Amino acid sequence: xxxxxxxxxxxxxxxxxxxxxxxxxxxxxxxxxxxxxxxxxxxxxxxxxxxxxxxxxxxxxxxxxxxxxxxxxxxxxxxxxxxxxxxxxxxxxxxxxxxxxxxxxxxxxxxxxxxxxxxxxxxxxxxxxxxxxxxxxxxxxxxxxxxxxxxxxxxxxxxxxxxxxxxxxxxxxxxxxxxxxxxxxxxxxxxxxxxxxxxxxxxxxxxxxxxxxxxxxxxxxxxxxxxxxxxxxxxxxxxxxxxxxxxxxxxxxxxxxxxxxxxxxxxxxxxxxxxxxxxxxxxxxxxxxxxxxxxxxxxxxxxxxxxxxxxxxxxxxxxxxxxxxxxxxxxxxxxxxxxxxxxxxxxxxxxxxxxxxxxxxxxxxxxxxxxxxxxxxxxxxxxxxxxxxxxxxxxxxxxxxxxxxxxxxxxxxxxxxxxxxxxxxxxxxxxxxxxxxxxxxxxxxxxxxxxxxxxxxxxxxxxxxxxxxxxxxxxxxxxxxxxxxxxxxxxxxxxxxxxxxxxxxxxxxxxxxxxxxxxxxxxxxxx
Numbered sequence: 001x002x003x004x005x006x007x008x009x010x011x012x013x014x015x016x017x018x019x020x021x022x023x024x025x026x027x028x029x030x031x032x033x034x035x036x037x038x039x040x041x042x043x044x045x046x047x048x049x050x051x052x053x054x055x056x057x058x059x060x061x062x063x064x065x066x067x068x069x070x071x072x073x074x075x076x077x078x079x080x081x082x083x084x085x086x087x088x089x090x091x092x093x094x095x096x097x098x099x100x101x102x103x104x105x106x107x108x109x110x111x112x113x114x115x116x117x118x119x120x121x122x123x124x125x126x127x128x129x130x131x132x133x134x135x136x137x138x139x140x141x142x143x144x145x146x147x148x149x150x151x152x153x154x155x156x157x158x159x160x161x162x163x164x165x166x167x168x169x170x171x172x173x174x175x176x177x178x179x180x181x182x183x184x185x186x187x188x189x190x191x192x193x194x195x196x197x198x199x200x201x202x203x204x205x206x207x208x209x210x211x212x213x214x215x216x217x218x219x220x221x222x223x224x225x226x227x228x229x230x231x232x233x234x235x236x237x238x239x240x241x242x243x244x245x246x247x248x249x250x251x252x253x254x255x256x257x258x259x260x261x262x263x264x265x266x267x268x269x270x271x272x273x274x275x276x277x278x279x280x281x282x283x284x285x286x287x288x289x290x291x292x293x294x295x296x297x298x299x300x301x302x303x304x305x306x307x308x309x310x311x312x313x314x315x316x317x318x319x320x321x322x323x324x325x326x327x328x329x330x331x332x333x334x335x336x337x338x339x340x341x342x343x344x345x346x347x348x349x350x351x352x353x354x355x356x357x358x359x360x361x362x363x364x365x366x367x368x369x370x371x372x373x374x375x376x377x378x379x380x381x382x383x384x385x386x387x388x389x390x391x392x393x394x395x396x397x398x399x400x401x402x403x404x405x406x407x408x409x410x411x412x413x414x415x416x417x418x419x420x421x422x423x424x425x426x427x428x429x430x431x432x433x434x435x436x437x438x439x440x441x442x443x444x445x446x447x448x449x450x451x452x453x454x455x456x457x458x459x460x461x462x463x464x465x466x467x468x469x470x471x472x473x474x475x476x477x478x479x480x481x482x483x484x485x486x487x488x489x490x491x492x493x494x495x496x497x498x499x500x501x502x503x504x505x506x507x508x509x510x511x512x513x514x515x516x517x518x519x520x521x522x523x524x525x526x527x
Contacts, residue, residue: 060145281426
């Protein structure tokens with residue numbers, strides 16, 4: 001093969017690496033600001049009744065974010081827009097018809113949420129001692145129903161055009177809005193300033209994407225590279241009509257709501273515990289989610305290509321893409337889990353133990369973090385499997401069913417254990433439920449989407465798990481040897497180096513498997 005012939009095959013891999021790098025930098029920036037936001041919240045308000053009240057209101061953006069930005073909207077819109085890119089009319093007809101209707105519906109839901117805020121608070125957290133602050137915060141955070149919906153529509157459209165920068169910047173803008181309001185208004189408004197910041201942050205999400213979105217809507221579409229000749233226009237016409245109909249959206253909406261319902265269960269059962277319990281759960285969950293979000297970067301970047309492969313009926317390409325994603329994501333999330341388990345007390349102390357956040361609050365949060373971390377692999381696998389299902393462009397209910405079974409496990413374990421184990425039982429219930437869902441979803445992917453070679457994939461993941469377990473053991477030894485003798489930042493840096501080195505060495509000894517090809521886009525044709 002000549003170098004000219006080889007170049008096109010290398011280009012997709014380079015494109016993925018560039019997009020993943022850009023997305024990673026921007027998402028890391030947004031995550032960093034999110035940590036600053038949480039640190040400021042902990043410093044100003046600690047883990048108290050005030051923060052519990054805000055977190056009840058925070059349930060609204062937490063719910064609409066996966067529904068309208070991260071999962072449902074993206075899983076519907078990216079395949080639809082990807083297919084429309086093969087039509088000369090482009091996406092303008094879809095935008096002009098769907099966006100105004102979407103905004104009108106979301107505005108109506110926003111108004112309804114504002115009006116029913118007192119009843120909503122009682123339903124979400126019946127054990128809350130003082131509901132007044134929560135009601136005020138709910139009425140402000142309700143605005144995210146509209147702003148997140150518009151931002152999610154823009155984000156999905158841009159990703160389908162392979163414009164990953166502005167969508168990756170939305171949480172930078174969002175957290176900047178929250179921090180601005182906390183800085184300006186916390187002394188006069190108290191915790192309500194955080195809710196006001198959430199409302200402003202939603203507006204910033206829309207603003208940061210608007211220029212690129214307008215450019216994409218006006219642009220002349222290019223042909224779809226992975227569809228057979230003559231199939232692009234047919235696919236575009238097929239996608240233009242049914243893409244946003246209820247039959248296509250319903251399974252994704254139900255999937256997203258059921259997944260978010262795990263948080264509802266935690267808040268509902270945790271509202272009757274001691275003040276600050278919901279806040280400790282939230283702080284631990286935010287830290288635990290960081291490696292999961294970063295591990296899914298590759299999946300986010302490759303989703304448009306997965307959608308095109310599904311549209312063209314290339315089952316073998318879909319299979320190899322999903323298998324690679326499963327192993328790569330497992331590698332990232334398991335080594336991160338090893339680090340979090342080993343150094344949870346130091347991480348929590350460094351991030352949150354300031355101002356009104358006491359050492360007792362930090363101790364409770366670190367214990368919860370270690371338990372939450374046990375469910376990270378399940379969370380990440382659910383994300384990979386969901387994209388494999390919804391890239392097909394037609395309704396499939398298997399993901400929602402799998403999550404419903406996992407939610408039932410969460411409810412049973414949480415309700416049975418909260419009386420004697422408190423927040424630790426709720427964290428364990430979360431981990432157990434999502435892991436059950438992940439196993440069920442992977443089995444369904446093999447049966448309904450592509451014939452995954454689960455044996456080789458499981459063998460690769462087992463190697464990663466063994467390497468992560470060894471790295472975690474070394475990390476615990478480092479934490480025990482250096483804890484209290486050096487500054488937390490020095491401990492975390494040394495521990496990170498130790499965990500990463502042991503993980504890499506163990507993985508090299510076991511054999512990297514599919515991780516050796518993690519930067520390559522699976523190609524069509526023969527393996």
